[in-house]
Amino acid sequence: xxxxxxxxxxxxxQASGFEDYFRCYPVSMMPGSSSRExxxxxxxxxxxxxxxxxxxxLHISYPMLFELTNQETGRSTHSGVLEFLAEEGRxxxxxxxxxxxxxxxxxxxxxxxxxxxxxxxxxxxxxxVDFLEISDPKAVLENxxxxxxxxxxxxxxxxxxxxxVFGIKVLEVKPESSSHGICVIETDLETDFAPPxxxxxxxxxxxxxxxQINPTATNPGLVGQGSMAKKINYSDLLKQEPNAxxxxxxxxxxxxxxxxxxxxxSPDTSGLSLEGQPAPLILPxxxxxxxxxxxxxxxxxxxxxKNTNQNPLFAGQGQTLRxxxxxxxxxTQSTSTKDKTRSPDAIIIDSD
Amino acid sequence: MKxxxxxxxxxxxxxxxxxxxxxxxxxxxxxxxxxxxxxxDRVYLGKTPQDVTESAAPYLESTIEELNFANGQLLxxxxxxxxxxxxxxxxxxxxxxxxSIDSLGIKKLVSAPKAVSQxxxxxxxxxxxxxxxxxxxxxxxxxxxxxCEYCSxxxxxxxxxxxxxxxxxxxxxxxxxxxNESKNKKNSVGSYISPLVEQNYKITSHCPSGHAxxxxxxxxxxxxxxxxxxxxxxxxxxxxxxSSSGIINxxxxxxxxxxxxxxxxxxxxxxxxxxxxxxxxxxVEAIYEMPQLDxxxxxxxxxxxxxxxxxxxxxxxNLGLQPVGVIFTDLTDAGxxxxxxxxxxxxxxxxxxxxxxxxxxxLQLKYPNICKxxxxxxxxxxxxxxxxxxxxxxxxxxxxxxxxxSGEALVEADLICASTHPDMAIVNKTNEVRYVPDIFFQxxxxxxxxxxVNAKPHFPAEYLLVSLTHGFPTGESQSVSLxxxxxxxxxxxxxxxxxxxxxKAIKKSVDFSTHDLHNLRQSLANFHLLxxxxxxxxxxxxxxxxxxxxxxxxxxxxxxxxxxxxxxxGFKTLTTIIQTS
Numbered sequence: 057x058x059x060x061x062x063x064x065x066x067x068x069x070q071a072s073g074f075e076d077y078f079r080c081y082p083v084s085m086m087p088g089s090s091s092r093e094x095x096x097x098x099x100x101x102x103x104x105x106x107x108x109x110x111x112x113x114l115h116i117s118y119p120m121l122f123e124l125t126n127q128e129t130g131r132s133t134h135s136g137v138l139e140f141l142a143e144e145g146r147x148x149x150x151x152x153x154x155x156x157x158x159x160x161x162x163x164x165x166x167x168x169x170x171x172x173x174x175x176x177x178x179x180x181x182x183x184x185v186d187f188l189e190i191s192d193p194k195a196v197l198e199n200x201x202x203x204x205x206x207x208x209x210x211x212x213x214x215x216x217x218x219x220x221v222f223g224i225k226v227l228e229v230k231p232e233s234s235s236h237g238i239c240v241i242e243t244d245l246e247t248d249f250a251p252p253x254x255x256x257x258x259x260x261x262x263x264x265x266x267x268q269i270n271p272t273a274t275n276p277g278l279v280g281q282g283s284m285a286k287k288i289n290y291s292d293l294l295k296q297e298p299n300a301x302x303x304x305x306x307x308x309x310x311x312x313x314x315x316x317x318x319x320x321x322s323p324d325t326s327g328l329s330l331e332g333q334p335a336p337l338i339l340p341x342x343x344x345x346x347x348x349x350x351x352x353x354x355x356x357x358x359x360x361x362k363n364t365n366q367n368p369l370f371a372g373q374g375q376t377l378r379x380x381x382x383x384x385x386x387x388t389q390s391t392s393t394k395d396k397t398r399s400p401d402a403i404i405i406d407s408d
Numbered sequence: 409m410k411x412x413x414x415x416x417x418x419x420x421x422x423x424x425x426x427x428x429x430x431x432x433x434x435x436x437x438x439x440x441x442x443x444x445x446x447x448x449d450r451v452y453l454g455k456t457p458q459d460v461t462e463s464a465a466p467y468l469e470s471t472i473e474e475l476n477f478a479n480g481q482l483l484x485x486x487x488x489x490x491x492x493x494x495x496x497x498x499x500x501x502x503x504x505x506x507x508s509i510d511s512l513g514i515k516k517l518v519s520a521p522k523a524v525s526q527x528x529x530x531x532x533x534x535x536x537x538x539x540x541x542x543x544x545x546x547x548x549x550x551x552x553x554x555x556c557e558y559c560s561x562x563x564x565x566x567x568x569x570x571x572x573x574x575x576x577x578x579x580x581x582x583x584x585x586x587x588n589e590s591k592n593k594k595n596s597v598g599s600y601i602s603p604l605v606e607q608n609y610k611i612t613s614h615c616p617s618g619h620a621x622x623x624x625x626x627x628x629x630x631x632x633x634x635x636x637x638x639x640x641x642x643x644x645x646x647x648x649x650x651s652s653s654g655i656i657n658x659x660x661x662x663x664x665x666x667x668x669x670x671x672x673x674x675x676x677x678x679x680x681x682x683x684x685x686x687x688x689x690x691x692v693e694a695i696y697e698m699p700q701l702d703x704x705x706x707x708x709x710x711x712x713x714x715x716x717x718x719x720x721x722x723x724x725x726n727l728g729l730q731p732v733g734v735i736f737t738d739l740t741d742a743g744x745x746x747x748x749x750x751x752x753x754x755x756x757x758x759x760x761x762x763x764x765x766x767x768x769x770x771l772q773l774k775y776p777n778i779c780k781x782x783x784x785x786x787x788x789x790x791x792x793x794x795x796x797x798x799x800x801x802x803x804x805x806x807x808x809x810x811x812x813x814s815g816e817a818l819v820e821a822d823l824i825c826a827s828t829h830p831d832m833a834i835v836n837k838t839n840e841v842r843y844v845p846d847i848f849f850q851x852x853x854x855x856x857x858x859x860x861v862n863a864k865p866h867f868p869a870e871y872l873l874v875s876l877t878h879g880f881p882t883g884e885s886q887s888v889s890l891x892x893x894x895x896x897x898x899x900x901x902x903x904x905x906x907x908x909x910x911x912k913a914i915k916k917s918v919d920f921s922t923h924d925l926h927n928l929r930q931s932l933a934n935f936h937l938l939x940x941x942x943x944x945x946x947x948x949x950x951x952x953x954x955x956x957x958x959x960x961x962x963x964x965x966x967x968x969x970x971x972x973x974x975x976x977x978g979f980k981t982l983t984t985i986i987q988t989s
Contacts, residue, residue, distance in 0.1 A: 347705030
C-alpha cells in the first residue's frame, strides 16, 4: 500500500488536485431513509457522484481525504467521504461539522482534497463531566472513531453512546503539520484525556473518612441480621407490636361510611434499630448472643460539637412590656423597706 | 356435743367435741388450728391461768365425759417452746446464732464466724490489718516520731484513697473489715453479728406464720421486701492477670481463622493483689475451650460429658488450678484492613448485655465463694467474666466484670430476664411459681436530683455489674507462669479450623528424641497437651501423677519426678508411638 501511495501521490502531484465549491446541508436534510444517525455522529460527508468521476480521473491517493474550508469565517476542518449520493452541487455534513465550521445551512463550502499524515497521538477533552460516567471510555472511543477518517485540532465532534451525546474537542494531534489534522484510519492512536470541561477535583481524604464510618452496610451481624440472630428470630422479637398504640379498635364515622383500614406496611427489614420497648430474650443456658444492632461509639469531641452547633430556633433576647417585679438589679427601684431599722413608733420627748 | 374453750398464748380456740372423744382427739382438732402445737405429752392444762401445771400426758386417752368438762368450759393450755426437736423450728430460716447443745443439755448461744474452710488467700487477707501507711503530710505539725490524724494509717475502705487512686470498688476484704468495724466492735464481746448477709429474694415456701404457701397465701413475714438496686461498693476479685499474653493470643486466633466468636474457661488460682488494699487477683494460667458451636454473632457450648469433665477436674486439682472465670470474644473486623475491630461496648451502648449478665450470674452461683463472715457460710463468688472486644480506639482489648451479689440473688429467684435491648434487663411478672417484689433503682433525673425509680418493666442492667482491671505480669513480679510458652500443641475442640490434637501434633510440638532434657520438660509443660495425654490412657495413674509433678511444685521435686517419668514404661510406650507415627 505504501508503494502504491507513493506512486499515487506522484501522480496526484502531476494533476492539479480536486477543488470545488458546494452548498452544504446537514445530513438530516438528506432525502432517503438510510441511517442518518450513524452518519450524523461520524466524520464522513456525502458528496455528489460527479465528484467521484472527477476524483477517479485525477488518480488521487487513497484514502480520500478532504479539507473543508468556510471562506467567510476562515475555519477549516478535514473529513472523509461516506457516499457519493448527494444532489449535484450539494454536500451533506454532520451537524457538529457544520457548527465547527460555523456555516449556515446552504452556505458555500470549499472542498479540496488533501493529504494528511497518519496519526500517532491525539489529546482530547470531553466537553461535559458526563463523559466520566462511561465505564470503559477506551472501548467506546474505539467503536466511535471507526466512523471517523480524520481528526483536526479544535474540532468538537459529537459521538453518541447509550442514547447520550457527548461532545469531544481535539486539543492537539501528532504528528504536527501545517494542516493540524491527522488521518485516523488503520493506525494506532495514542490517546490522552484532558479533564472534562466543568470538572472539579474531589477531596479524596474526606471521601475516605466517610466510607470508614459505615461498616454496618457490609456486616449483617452488626444490624441484628447475622446467622444466630436468624436462628433465634431476633428481628421478630425486636419488632414485636410495631403499631401498638393505646387506642386500639377501628374508628366510626358519623356519616355511616366505613372507615378504610390502613394497610399495614411491612417494616423494612434492612435496618433494625433499638427503638421501641425491650422484649424478653429467652435463650437456653448454654447460649450466648452478640448480634445486637450496633450503636457506634461517638468520640467525646463529636458530642460536644453537636451541643454547640444546635442553633436555637429563636435567637436573640426577649423583650417584655410589663416591668417584671423580679428584676435582679434593684438599683433602679426604691430600696426595700422590709428589714430596715425603723424609728420607734412614738418618740417621747422629755419636756422637762 | 360439748364446746370446750382453750386459751393459749396463741389465742382462744374452740373445739366442738363429742362426749366420747378422748383428749387426744380434742388435741388433734386443736393442732389443726394451732400451727405450732407441740407433742401432746408436753402440754399443760389448767383451770386458772396461774395454775397451769397439770400435764396432759396421763389424760390423753380419757374421754371428755370422764374428765368432767362442762359445756363451754374454759381451760388454759401451756407448753414449752424452747428445746426439743418437735418444736416449731423445722423450716426456720437459718440464723446467725446457731444454738448448740452440749452434753449436759444446757443450751448456749455460740456466736462466731462460720467454721468453714476458705481459700488460702482469704485466710491470709483476714489476718492482715490492711491499713494504708502514710508519710508525713502537708498538715503534720509534729516531729518525726509523732503521728497525727493526717499521717495515721488509713483504713483499707477509705473513700478518698479510693478516689485518688482511681479504684472503682473497694476490695471485698476491706468491705468485710468495714462492716465488722461497724457491727461487731461496738457490741459486747458476747454477741456476734455476721457482717455479711446474703440477699435472698425468694419467697419462703413454708412460712412460719402458718398460712398456705404462695400462690394461695402470703404475709409480710415470708414476702421478700422491696429491693433497691445500687452499684455494689466492693468487688470480690479486683484484678485478672493472664500469666502470658500468648494465652490470649492463642484464644483470639480461632476468631482470626474463621471469624466466629469463641468461649473458654479460665483456669488458674486466686492470689493477693498488692496494688489495691487487701486486693485479690485471679491469676489465669490457661484457657480451656469446651466443645462449642460458634457463629459470628453468637455461640452455643455443650456441657462436658462425664469423663472429660472428670479428666479436667483431676488435672486442675493436680496442678493446683481451679476454674476462676470464663472468657468469650465479641469481635467484628472494622474492614479497614489494619486489623482494627469495631467498638461495640462502650459507655453509650452497653458493657455486658443482660443475657451475659444472667449467664455470668448463673456461673457465679455454680462456683460460690466460701466465706466465714457470711451467715450462710458463703457469699457471692470469685468467678469473673471477661469479654474480648474492641475498645474505643479500635484495638482488641479485654474487659472483666463480675455480677453483684444482689444480681446473683435476682437471677436465683428468677426475677429478671434478658432482653432484646442489651443494656436493659426486664423484670419478670409475678406468677404462681414466683413472687416478684417491688424493685427500685437510684437515678439522677432530669432535674439533677437523685430519685428512686421503679425498675419495672425494665431497668439499666449496669446496676448489677462491677468492673475489674486486667493485666499481664510486669517484669518485677516474681510469679512465673506454670506453663511454658514454647510449646505449640493445638488447643482442644478446634477441629473445625484445622487444628486437631493427635499423635502428629504431639510429634510436632514435643521432640521426644532430643537429649536436651530441660527443653523436653519445657515443651511438656502445656495445659492442653497434659489434658490430652491424660485422656489417651497411655500413661498410668501414677505416671500421670509424675507428669503433673514435673510441671508443678518445687524445682527439686520436679526434677526427680521428671527422671522417674522418663524411666516409666508408659512414657517409653508414648515415645515409641510418637516416633513411629
